Amino acid sequence: MHAAVVHSFDELPRYDTIDVPVARTPDEVVVDVLAAGLHPRVRSGADGTHYTSEGTLPMVPGVDGVGRTPDGGLVYFVASDDAPGTMAARALVDRRRSITLPVDTDPVAVAAAMNPGMSSWVALRRRVGFQPGGSVLVLGATGNAGQLAVQIARHLGASRVIGAGRDAQHLELVDALGADEVVSLDGDDAGDRLGRAAGDVDVVVDYLWGRPTEQAMKAVLMARTDRSRPLAWVQVGSMAGPEIALPSFLLRAANLSVLGSGQGSVTTAGIVAELPALAALVASGVLTVDALAVPLADVEHAWTRPVRPGQRLVLVP
Structure with a gap:
């Protein structure tokens, strides 16, 4: 499948191919990715400067996304620490790190705003x-x-x-x-x-x-x-x-x-417990979101593309 892949921390991610992930436990499912946000957290992970980086390459960037499950459900999910990132055609989702979204939710808006x-x-x-x-x-x-x-x-x-x-x-x-x-x-x-x-x-x-x-x-x-x-x-x-x-x-x-406040100072379960209420605010339009969708195939251009303050790029496979 196609994905954004980091081969060197000194180079931009590039559009490449990798193996499709495989569910490893009953709690995991492989979803079709609909949207994944290009957040500052994603950038720091892709250049190896984030405090959680272990320096392992190659890697697929992306920490969260919106996906479609095999049964047709729409979910927002946070990637597991030991799974490939979310900037790919398909991603591995731990159901315990995901929430179900209403079927009419805008995937791009949610992917832009949740992180x-x-x-x-x-x-x-x-x-x-x-x-x-x-x-x-x-x-x-x-x-x-x-x-x-x-x-x-x-x-x-x-x-x-x-x-x-x-x-x-x-x-x-x-x-x-x-x-x-x-x-x-x-x-x-x-x-x-x-x-x-x-x-x-x-x-x-x-x-x-x-x-x-x-x-x-x-x-x-x-x-x-x-x-x-x-x-x-x-x-x-x-x-x-x-x-x-x-x-x-x-x-x-x-x-x-x-x-x-960040990854490590709050438990994963604590963060996931907060997601439904926040997602509801985004999906209902209560929170103003400025999202710009860019094809995943244009990841190298997207990485350096200037945006106005408050705007968030979202990669769409």
């Missing part, structure tokens, strides 16, 4: 136990995951949602998606503006890390009306850098909890 949407959904539902009435700062709100995070925080009952990012034009879109306030991270006074807007939030969902987080963390903490009020800073992505310098006084001067 980025899951990042904030799981962070707020499983890592911090977010409660309606709380307030949220989305740091890095202009990207696909950040835009969904703004919508998800609002859906989960946030009383106030602030979106922060660099591009003023794209922040206008974040505003239209339901943010109460948007803050540009450009300019020497960005920290002051962020502190005034988000000083008293309850949760920060951070897709940036690196230098922007160093500046934002200090600004937000020093602007809090009551520094003993708990603040959960959830590290989800590292678009601006993999490390930060964290001054020790920030941990003493405020009630700050820094934690991560």
Whole structure:
């Protein structure tokens, strides 16, 4: 069958042929793949930089997808760690890592939105136990995951949602998606503006890390009306850098909890339990999704194709 195949971490995946996977246990089934999202997580896996990478080649990229089962059912699934990826004509699915979708679901929309949407959904539902009435700062709100995070925080009952990012034009879109306030991270006074807007939030969902987080963390903490009020800073992505310098006084001067949300910090069963509710929001159109379908045969071009912030490429076999 045809698939996207990584032969070297220094080269782009290419359209190639591999053997059709075979079910190994009663819990597994081989599905016809209808759509698989080209997420940042997929890119980092394909170039060997993701923290879960074991360096094994060749490999098929793709961490999730929408497929058709032999009995005609429509499923969203998360690939098993020991199975080939999802960017192929057919994929191996562990039924325990999949959910059934309504027959009229748009496979491309679900494939585009579930992975980025899951990042904030799981962070707020499983890592911090977010409660309606709380307030949220989305740091890095202009990207696909950040835009969904703004919508998800609002859906989960946030009383106030602030979106922060660099591009003023794209922040206008974040505003239209339901943010109460948007803050540009450009300019020497960005920290002051962020502190005034988000000083008293309850949760920060951070897709940036690196230098922007160093500046934002200090600004937000020093602007809090009551520094003993708990603040959960959830590290989800590292678009601006993999490390930060964290001054020790920030941990003493405020009630700050820094934690991560990602593969390994939540059990697979815990993640799968959250999928039906999120998929329902996507399928019903409650969440705005900007998806662009590209044929799997064009995977090399798709890998380098520029997209607007918030848009997610989806490969379609």
